[in-house]
Amino acid sequence: MFENKGRTELSQLGEFGLIDHLTKDIKLKNESSIKGVGDDAAVLDFDSKKTLISTDLLLEGIHFDLSYTPLKHLGYKAIQVNLSDIYAMNGTATQVTVSIGLSSKFPLEAVEEIYSGIQIACEKYHIDLIGGDTSASKQGLVISVTSIGYAQEKDICYRNGAKEGDLICVSGDLGAAYMGLQLLEREKLIYLENPNIQPDLEGKDYIVERQLKPEARKDIVESLGELKIKPTAMIDISDGLASDILHICKQSEKGCTLYEEKIPIDPMTYDTARTFGIDPTTCALNGGEDYELLFTVAQADYEKIKHSADISIIGHITDATSGCQLISKSGNAHSLKAQGWNAFKKS
Amino acid sequence: MFENKGRTELSQLGEFGLIDHLTKDIKLKNESSIKGVGDDAAVLDFDSKKTLISTDLLLEGIHFDLSYTPLKHLGYKAIQVNLSDIYAMNGTATQVTVSIGLSSKFPLEAVEEIYSGIQIACEKYHIDLIGGDTSASKQGLVISVTSIGYAQEKDICYRNGAKEGDLICVSGDLGAAYMGLQLLEREKLIYLENPNIQPDLEGKDYIVERQLKPEARKDIVESLGELKIKPTAMIDISDGLASDILHICKQSEKGCTLYEEKIPIDPMTYDTARTFGIDPTTCALNGGEDYELLFTVAQADYEKIKHSADISIIGHITDATSGCQLISKSGNAHSLKAQGWNAFKKS
16 A cells, blocks of 8 residues: 555654654644644633533544555544534534554554545644644554534533424435445455455445545534524434434433435435345434534524525424334334444444 | 452443443533533633643553553543643643543443542542543553643743753652553563462552552642742653653753752662662653653742752753753763653564
8 A cells, every 4th residue: 555655664753753743744723722732731722712622532443444444534534523523512623632553564654644634634624733642552543533622602502402393404415424334345345255356336436435534514513603593402423313313302301203205315325225225214314424413493493494405304303202203204103213333232 | 350240241231321321420520611421522611711631542552551450540540641741731630531442351340440540530630521432442442531621821831931040840759650660560470470479569569559550740730839930841751751851951942951869769769670670760761651740940939949848959951052961970971862662663
């Protein structure tokens, strides 16, 4: 993978040399970033605004498979999945810290690939990389990102604010990242059986990209602001629509009704799911890794939101005793269950 | 290790069940903690004060060895090493996020041990656990902590403020954590060669505890405040005195003179080093993991600081052209070199 770029051993640089090398060109972009990399801690200034903090751990073999994940995409994705949590609070993301554990089999050039993905994400989303930690790892690649942002107190959207009658909205489309993963896993198996067969991802760019290079929905938060809509509750879809609407309902002490026909699914996701013999709605409900925003708005906001091309209204909030249900295309009611990912299940 | 406590598989709980179990009793202690665990991001309020953020990654086989590290101590240490960075900015630490990657060989009872150490540290240092991530790990145990705190802008101590003539001070004593590690490693080797020989750590509590259960020096920051001393530069000693004073000198564009006879070394550290055939001063200079505070103060503060029992004055800041040197007990000058830990060196 790195044969054309030369190979520089990390041991030649040492930890401080590596950190210097990776951070020497960083220029802070946000007014709130007072001091970034280079001291015991970063110093931030959010003035009278509230500070938002979220963190995620990405582990090789659990969250990503290096046999089909380009390192640059991995760096990009590590940032996106974390920014998504700040946007899900209706906040502005401004900083990240990135800690990386690297096995000694990684040359400097591989680390640079990861960082170039991180930098592209930071540039595009106007984020400052303000700190982190770099270590050897005796195991696989470890990436830990903490994202930081701010919001005015009155603008913050928690998960617990949904009211009966609120409309349930979702951005973009669902299930694509999951079908992208199924496709990559299938091609990996074929390749392992016969290394002469090249992966066939022809025409599947959209779903593969949704898996490898997701985009956090900063744009949705911005357009809600422009439309002067404050969601009553919001969450980002990381574990799947079913699991995440259940979080909103549980914390808001409410129920919900979702309509299968309203769930946005891209045609490529739909067709690929059919080819794989998987129900497309199941992909949307339980696939996860969509990093779309799922939120509830007051019915009074319907007129403001109905023409938003990239937002679908998929149901409404009910009282808690009605439970959480999905009305299928044939009109039957099914109880929603969180069948999201259990990272601890025995394989 | 857990035979008397029963064994509960993590797969029985699942990720959300585990998080609920570990966080259900958390009560927020700090006024600045608006919302902790349970939403997409935590919400903090530092009003007009600056926010301080630092992060560290602890990896099994690199930063700790589970064959002699009790899990409760490990949880405690993971918090301390992070708080230490906030104190080194002359700040008040208030929150942490903790992400853990756990191999499936760990039962719930082991995770509870780690968390009990985390909770004891948080209780003692008045810290709120406000978020994190929990995942399976296919590799070893992974712990990533981000510490958060605040300071008034005028109180923040960076590494770059040392002036010529400033006194160089250090809290506590140095080299003990390193000798504790040497002792634990020796006993591990003896045990591996003959499992019938019990580890002999008799009378070595102090140095073993300095390695396994360090304490961040919140008390020093508080007493500097009471003495109305603001250090001109400050850092915590994680890589060793030599490496860390060089950070201050490099960033302040100054030199320094340290006096070997002034470097505080506990008698047990001294004797153990001699037994191992190691120069005690080398332990203090290059051992690391002391988590003491190394700082510079104006000469005008000498009268205020000279009677502080737990602070030693070990040298002074010079101009950059004089370089960084150690005057040995015999009066010879040696150039200081950072021989701290290179995590990427090939073993």
